Amino acid sequence: MTGFTASSSAPIAAHFVRVAVEAARPPPAIRTGRLERLSSALFASAPSAMLTLAFALVVGWASWHFARWALLDAVFAAGGDASVRCRAAEGVGACWPMLAEKWRLIVFGLYPYDAQWRPALACLLMVVILAVSAIPRFWRRWLAVVWLVGAGAVAVLLWGGIAGLAFVPSDAWGGLPVTVLLATIGLVSGFPLGVLLALARRSHAYPGIRAFAVAYIELVRAVPLVVVLYMASVMFPLLLPQDVTVAKLLRVQVAIALFAAAYLAEVIRGGLEAIPKGQGEAADAIGLGYWKKMAFVILPQALRIAIPGIVNTFISFFKATSIVVVVGIFDLLTAAKRALADPEWQGYGFEVYLFVGALYFAFCFSMSRYSHWLEGRLARDR
């Protein structure tokens, strides 16, 4: 190193020393205006311009074909000979009358047709309650009352049997309400177990219980939901005495709740681990017992941190419940498949999947945006 510097420093240094005044370079082009900035970004360099061109071609081609299929060559008018006109346009344009015909089946499943305002109202109620619960200003004790009343109202609306509403067994429920119910009840009822598991996993005083919590969480998280659903529908009846039966929807609901608890436990544990040790020590110092310390000092803070993670878990369960198709529960995706089975309207899978996909997207996208917003807000508050 030193030898290198000694022998060659002089010519290198000379290379970097200016001996004459450089001519001033032209000022950088002033790029104002949105359009100009955009075009300079799109065509910043030759490779970038090529990329822009290639992407524009593909996007343009795809949107043109989609527009032709969905709008220009599509059949819109419902009624009359719509199914015949759709057959004529098959493979060329979309068949929207099919959705007009089938959307009730897709959204509400096999629920009695004339009473479908009930699941519609129940769905709306659940969405409103979820939306209200999403606003931090409303995180008060009365929200729990709202949930209880809401749950009661949803149960009355769906089951009926009182207040002049005809009784509808849970086997007849279907579509969107079932999807929302499975995810919501699954997470809400899995939540207490999730909290307990998270606390147990962090408790050093009870090594036996901690080992159990670790085993439960890791076991459940290692196994696909499908397997748990099969257990609920095939294996669970074997574990019960022979004269006891549980409705399939309830069994699947319990399975989803137990499954969700393990995922929630990990999210909540993340929140617990983010709480500084001093908080627990301060609670100890003023003489709070374990449960009071957790309930009034640790958990309120930890759960607050965990909320974005909980929302993300909710999103993934909202999507994951579509798997109940394999055990024959009539959720949104199962209902869509059923709608495709009608011979008169067979072959319009794209239309149906687009519709169902849009429904899922509306729910999941808004929730993920919310989770993102909340994360930023909670980070600011701290």
Add this chain to the structure above:
Amino acid sequence: MPGSRRRRPEVLRHWLWQAVAFAVAAALIVLAFRATSANLSARGVASGFAFLEQVARVPVSNASIPFDPGVDSYGRALLVGIVNTIKVAAAAIVLATLLGVLVGAGKLALNPLVRAVCGLYVDVMRNVPVLLHIFVWYMVLLALPGPADALQLGDWLLLSNRGLFLPGWLLEDGHLVFALPHVDGLEIVAGTSMSPEYAALLVGITTYAAAFVAEIVRGAILAIPKGQWEAGYAVGLRRSVVFRKIAFPQAVRSALPPLTSEYLGIVKNSSLAVAIGYQDLVAVGNSMLFETGQAIEVMAIIVAFYIAVSLLVSFAMELVGRRAALAQR
């Protein structure tokens, strides 16, 4: 010391509680066990793993190792399922990683059009259920023309409603021959073939998981200090070189833990095979469970397999992580 005197009953109480909890759990297990054995003996099912040696009667489609119904055992049928699960999960992990890295890098591109398209991809793909992806791809593949007028891409690729056909090595008269895919009457002969079920599952899982991988990659790259980029620019490297040689290798390290759980998600999602009739472990196990009635044994095997895979993938990623950590020195 007053502390130690207070500790003793405390510890004793802890153990007492744990003993109570375990007694309750044990009682529940015993009750369930008794109900189960009563149920099983009422149905005439002998518990135990002896059924694995029995001859399986139902064929397994998409078998990647030879399987002969009526000759081979249930154990071998499960093995076929395991091989099929690994086949689809491993391929999906590789493809989702490649696509995800591309899309994730695209979301960081300077070109706004590239950025917008990649952002749209991520938002659309990850906000619908993976099962919907699989159903859509399955529908597309089944709607393709039959083998007689299969879509052709050069000599190398044939696409029909029987699946995807690629060149590969073929065992013919005892020796390997390299075969391009070609139509032979109503059949397609090819070195490598994918059934529509396998292809739909693979592509569906890949397009879904790639969106998550893209977000992981993007997050990991954004987490790299700005100074690393600036240092790269300062020594005169182009953005693409800084990305490949400086940012990406460092991002790998912080991306590994979330990638591990994404990969485990892919393995678990491969069990959605059962919804379109691809014979993965869960699908094989499920039909076996109805045939033999050995619900608990079959479920135990399936659960054990997924736990083993989950440990294996975590271990493999740990090794990769160790290599990535050493490489920086």
